[in-house]
Amino acid sequence: DFSLTAEAVGAAKPDRAMFESAMRAAGIQEASQCVHVGDDHGKDVIGAKAAGWRTIWCPKGQAWEATGPVAVAMP
Numbered sequence: 001d002f003s004l005t006a007e008a009v010g011a012a013k014p015d016r017a018m019f020e021s022a023m024r025a026a027g028i029q030e031a032s033q034c035v036h037v038g039d040d041h042g043k044d045v046i047g048a049k050a051a052g053w054r055t056i057w058c059p060k061g062q063a064w065e066a067t068g069p070v071a072v073a074m075p
Contacts, residue, residue, distance in 0.1 A: 002026070013040075014047025 002025045006012035009021045019036070028034060031052030038044020038057065045055045 013038075013043040014050065016047070016051045019048060019051035019053060 004018065004021055004025065006018070009018050011017035013019075019031070019034070023029070023031065023034060026034075032054070034048075034051075034053040036044055036048035036053050036055050038048070038055070039060045041057060041059070045057045048055045
């Protein structure tokens, strides 16, 4: 278990340094093994994808009613 802050890392999402710091803290070397779940498309989805991570976007204010896997096409 760990937490990261922009102040401690010296960069905030969507900066790649934030995602790389999370990988180091978790002891993971391959970005393809990472998944980021976030509610901000620009900071979370775009940033994580640029760092080589898979992403799950849960937009703010939307109810989650799925009972199984959901695939969402992004423009």
